[in-house]
Amino acid sequence: MYEDLKYWYLRDHKLFRTLSFGQIRQLCIITGFKKAKKGEIIYFSSSDLPRIFLLKKGNIKIVAVDEDGNETIKDIIQKGDLFGELTLEADSQSNEYAKxxxxxxxxxxxxMSDFEDLLLRNPSLALSYTKFVGLKMKRIKNSYSNLISKDAKTRLFQFLKDWAEKEGKKIEDKVVIENYLTQNDIAQIICTSRQTATQLLNEMETNGTIIYSRKEIIITDISKL
Amino acid sequence: MYEDLKYWYLRDHKLFRTLSFGQIRQLCIITGFKKAKKGEIIYFSSSDLPRIFLLKKGNIKIVAVDEDGNETIKDIIQKGDLFGELTLEADSQSNEYAKxxxxxxxxxxxxMSDFEDLLLRNPSLALSYTKFVGLKMKRIKNSYSNLISKDAKTRLFQFLKDWAEKEGKKIEDKVVIENYLTQNDIAQIICTSRQTATQLLNEMETNGTIIYSRKEIIITDISKL
DNA sequence: ATAGATTTGTCGGCTATGTTACAGTTCCAC
DNA sequence: GTGGAACTGTAACATAGCCGACAAATCTAT
Known part of the structure; x- marks a missing residue:
């Protein structure tokens, strides 16, 4: 099913660009393919064999649940991103799912095991992959140290700036972001309470730095963030 | 110089255990070797060619300085740990040094470049190294989410527990840790102010959970942490 | 032994942010 | 279109932990 499609999907990712047709086929043979709608939950750790996923279309959030049942947003995954057992070590105890x-x-x-085989046969892919994981690590470090050392307002600013950079569409001197997050999501991402996030967003709106709606966020002057 | 010694040093690390004599020699040829005393500062990013370091003896802390001149402790490196440009990407703008x-x-x-060559020639080493970096990432994620979601007290407890696990010596039912950190260091690691750390440590001492001195920390009952 | 430097101890005020609580809005399904 | 669910807005109150300030203890070098 979709054999060709999957091929091109993988081929599309910068990690796999250097691979031959045959090599990608190796992965494709056992590749799964899945579509899902808004609000659906996709479990990936625990379940069956450890896998690596590639998001081809849309956005998902990775949510972790701790012992007390608190939900934390671990990551927002966008079109083209890899996610799952990126460390190549299945870890069963982490309680994560994607929404x-x-x-x-x-x-x-x-x-994962097929990917490992592929890496063993392609040292240069292994190297790129290591760098890829390394980059991810660096990003995480960065965003975490932001979370720790800055106050909620700065964190929100930084988050909006990053978001705008990744996904915003520049229209004249404004940046328009398609807003698929609730204020609660945003709050969780920047690690603050929903109320604080709401307050800060409203503050920014009255200041005129942003125009907020459930559909989109418009940043009137990106340089001011 | 020390050719044999260096060989054994590298050989000793679990990552390199599977390598042949020749392969390690490849790295050894250009290997640097260095001794330093307490308080000395070792710059590793910026400076000359990007390197990967292996700490053979002692303890160091990795300190980052941000734009405003604030120091943060990024990591504590112990005997046997690798550090430096582990992601295989030299990044010049990060302002880090080791103390x-x-x-x-x-x-x-x-x-780093020699190491890359070696990885390219040893797919299985490349794979282990990828997993190694992945593990490091997982650890970082973990400790950061601790920093964010728990309060200072819990963080201190967790830190002591980890420290005891890594380096503590069990004597009867007590755990003795050689204390090479100042309270300020500890505070920075658990991301709190020096005063709060001091207060918490004293509190624990009066509670009888620990016995604190500049030389060592004794945890009277590890199970209570 | 002495002086200076570093580390530790303690206090009170201050502020950002979490919490609780409730009301108003928007969205969606039937 | 209507009812219920999900989301957003606002306020009062509590508090953990930061900051400044200073004193006491301990280490280090000469």
């Missing part, structure tokens, strides 16, 4: 944010998503996946 | 904590340290290092 679909956009209207619908398309995900393809392959088995 | 020697224990009385003296021994460090050996090799060039």
């Amino acid at each position: 679909v944010l956009s209207d619908d998503v398309a995900i393809c996946s392959f088995l | 020697v904590l224990s009385d003296d340290v021994a460090i050996c290092s090799f060039l």
Whole structure:
């Protein structure tokens, strides 16, 4: 099913660009493919064999639940991102799942073990992959140290700036972001309470720095953030 | 110089255990070797060619300085740990240095580019290394989410527990840790102010959970942490 | 032994942010 | 279109932990 499609999906990712047709086929053979709609929950750790996923379309959030049942947003995954057992070590105890944010998503996946085989046969891919994981690590470090050392307002600013950079569409000197997050989501991402987030967003709106709605966020002057 | 010694140093690390004599020699040829005393500062990013370091003896802390001149402790490196450009991407803008904590340290290092070559020739090493970096990432994630969601007291407890696990010596039912950190260091690691750390430590001492001195920390009952 | 530097102890005021609580809005399904 | 669910707005109150300030203890070098 979709054999060609999957091929191109993987081919599309910068990590796999250097691979030959045959090599990608190796992954494709066992590749899973899945579509899902807004609000759906996709479990990936625990369940069956450990996999690596590639989000082809839409947005999802990775949510972790701790012992007390508190939910934390671990990551927002966008079109083109890899997620899952990126460390190549299945860890069963982490209690994470993915929730679909956009209207619908398309995900393809392959088995971690197959990927390992591929890496063993392609040292240069292994190297790129290591760098890829390293980059991810660096990003995480960065965002965490932001969370720790800055106050909620700065964190929100930084978050909006990053978001705008990744997904915003520049229209004249404004930046328009499609807003698929609730204020609660935003609050969780910047690690603050929903109320504080609401307050800060409203403050920014009265200041004229942003125009907020459930559909989109318009940043009137990105340089002011 | 020390050719044999360096060989064994590298050989000793679990990552390199599977390598042949020749392969390690490849790294050794350009390996640097260095000793330093307490308080010394070792710059590693910026400076010359990007390197990966292996701490053979002692303890160091990795300190980052941000734009405003604030120091944050990024990591505590112990005997046997690798540090430096582990992501295989030299990044010049990060302003980090290492400071020697224990009385003296021994460090050996090799060039990132040589290591890359080695990885390219050893797919299985590449794979282990990828997993190694992945593990590091997981640890970082973990400790950061601790920092964010728990209060200072819990963080201190967790820190002591981890420290005891890594380096503590069990004597009867007590755990003794050699204390090479100042209270200020501890405060920075658990991301709180020096005063709060002091207060919490004293509180624990009056509670009888620990016995604190500049030389060592004794945890009277590890199970209570 | 002495002086200076570093580390530790303690206090009170201050502020950002979490919490609780409730009301108003928007969205969606039937 | 209507009812219920999910989301957003606002306020009062509590508090953890930061900050400044200073004193006491301990280490280090000469």
